[in-house]
Amino acid sequence: MSYSTFNQTASNPLLEPMFFGNSVNVARYDQQKHVIFEKLIEKQLSFFWRPEEIDVSRDRVDFNSLTDSEKHIFISNLKYQTLLDSVQGRSPNIALLPIVSIPELETWIETWSFSETIHSRSYTHILRNLFTDPSEVFEDIVINTEIQKRATDISRYYDDLIFYTQLWQTHGEGTVEVLGEQHTVSLRDLKKKLFLCINSVNALEAVRFYVSFACTFAFAERDLMEGNSKIIRLIARDENLHLSSTQQIINLWQYGKDDPEMREIAEELREDAYQIFMSAVEQEKQWAHYLFKHGSMIGLNEEILCQYVEYIANMRMQAIGFDAPFKQRSNPLPWMNKYLVSDNVQVAPQEAEISSYLVGQIDNEVSAADLGGFEL
Amino acid sequence: MTTTFKVIVNGQHQLAVDPSQGTLLEAIEAAGIESHYHCRNGFCGACRTQLIEGQVNYINEPLAFIRPGDCLPCCCVPASNLKIEHR
Numbered sequence: 001m002s003y004s005t006f007n008q009t010a011s012n013p014l015l016e017p018m019f020f021g022n023s024v025n026v027a028r029y030d031q032q033k034h035v036i037f038e039k040l041i042e043k044q045l046s047f048f049w050r051p052e053e054i055d056v057s058r059d060r061v062d063f064n065s066l067t068d069s070e071k072h073i074f075i076s077n078l079k080y081q082t083l084l085d086s087v088q089g090r091s092p093n094i095a096l097l098p099i100v101s102i103p104e105l106e107t108w109i110e111t112w113s114f115s116e117t118i119h120s121r122s123y124t125h126i127l128r129n130l131f132t133d134p135s136e137v138f139e140d141i142v143i144n145t146e147i148q149k150r151a152t153d154i155s156r157y158y159d160d161l162i163f164y165t166q167l168w169q170t171h172g173e174g175t176v177e178v179l180g181e182q183h184t185v186s187l188r189d190l191k192k193k194l195f196l197c198i199n200s201v202n203a204l205e206a207v208r209f210y211v212s213f214a215c216t217f218a219f220a221e222r223d224l225m226e227g228n229s230k231i232i233r234l235i236a237r238d239e240n241l242h243l244s245s246t247q248q249i250i251n252l253w254q255y256g257k258d259d260p261e262m263r264e265i266a267e268e269l270r271e272d273a274y275q276i277f278m279s280a281v282e283q284e285k286q287w288a289h290y291l292f293k294h295g296s297m298i299g300l301n302e303e304i305l306c307q308y309v310e311y312i313a314n315m316r317m318q319a320i321g322f323d324a325p326f327k328q329r330s331n332p333l334p335w336m337n338k339y340l341v342s343d344n345v346q347v348a349p350q351e352a353e354i355s356s357y358l359v360g361q362i363d364n365e366v367s368a369a370d371l372g373g374f375e376l
Numbered sequence: 377m378t379t380t381f382k383v384i385v386n387g388q389h390q391l392a393v394d395p396s397q398g399t400l401l402e403a404i405e406a407a408g409i410e411s412h413y414h415c416r417n418g419f420c421g422a423c424r425t426q427l428i429e430g431q432v433n434y435i436n437e438p439l440a441f442i443r444p445g446d447c448l449p450c451c452c453v454p455a456s457n458l459k460i461e462h463r
Contacts, residue, residue, distance in 0.1 A: 039439055043419060240420035244440045247421065251441040315412065319421050321443065329463055330410055340414035340422075 003098050003169050013102050017259035018249065019194055020187065021101030028103055034252065037104040040245050044111050047241070049234050051122035056129045056227030063130050063225065069295035074225065076291055077212040079141050081235075082123045083151055084208060086141075088116040088201075088242075091158045095197060098165055099190075108245060115238050122231045129227075146290045150283060154208075157200040157276075161193045188261070195253070195265050199273040199320075202246035203280035206316035207309060209239055211284050214308055215291065217339045218300040229339070237342050243316075250320045274322060281313045300333075307332040381430075381454040385409055385462055395453035400425075400432065404449060404462055412462065418451035423462075425449050430458035 004023060011022040014033050032038050066074065092113045100106045127134035141147055167176055167185045175184050213236055220229035250273075253262040266273075288305040296302070310326035318324055331337070383391040385404060393403040401423055405411045414422035421440030425447055432452040440448060449462065 240415050244419050248441045342415040342417045
């Protein structure tokens, strides 16, 4: 049970569960137990981009013309997004890599987390362009109480899983005393913590980003802060892919296509998973309230943003087997979609770098139908 | 030779869809029905639709999990007459 960087037990990765089996030894991708993770890796690699490719220099002029309440909205969102990606740039690695058991999922986790670090780097790119010294903005992320509230909720499931995994990997199952406190460790409990953690991450990727995205794209709808919006589009495209992976993991468990014990746990903790999602939705609504406390912006207010959160939440909850909990069935912000279409990323090459070009995208499948138009 | 399939959306709209003319999502949009989507590429799952009756073919391989009884209209075409709920 103690972690080994190269597990010398000869195990068959095709028979291992996603987590808590034998730790991965050979990083091989010629065969996969769950081929979906290999496909997600390929897709994420084809999406590779760098923030420096996007010209944000015009945003500084736009930013200075914003009203104070709009500046508050813009900067607060960047702070929140910085928090989210700071967590996501490290936590999947620290929490999940020590317990993962199949190579394709291990590499997906690394690829996923790496892409989150690109997001973090792009917030620095955006802020460095807006302020001569962005330190004040970064420093506020740790002391701002609104952000703190969210940080607590986002990191607690990760932290709990990490702490108990460490106890399990050093002491094994049983009761262990750490700094005067008794902790009971069992594999079943660890699996429960993993289930809750994945549900919390799923909720994060599913709804937590969308209030901020909506604000960014609402500025872009008014031709403001367009460099920023181009970057956020790329981030949104990546986040959609990450969401797809957490939905896959949850569904594989629910349908008994992986560890049978995880299927039992998914049923047992269904209500907890539901509550995790609902509280993320509630916090996003409170965030909308905080953003607009000094005044709204054109095209967006607290009410419509909360409706949008409910609309998105319905969609996301159905994807993991819950009934849609909210009445909001039509999209209150239809213009959002055009920023979320993955192929739409940029179409005016004379304005800036083309970001829709997919680096390393591979498609070498040719079917007979592809040649249907040829005649000799 | 083109085949057209009958697609009933939300129990109230009847569409004639030619699978060679684009995706099921495009057919829903062309009929003026409110559509739900994000990526249009099969990986986000935002267009998830209940497939009540019939079969679909995927023209691009979806990366989002498709739960039994669902389909992703952004990357599929009808393979038979369909009844779907796209709300």
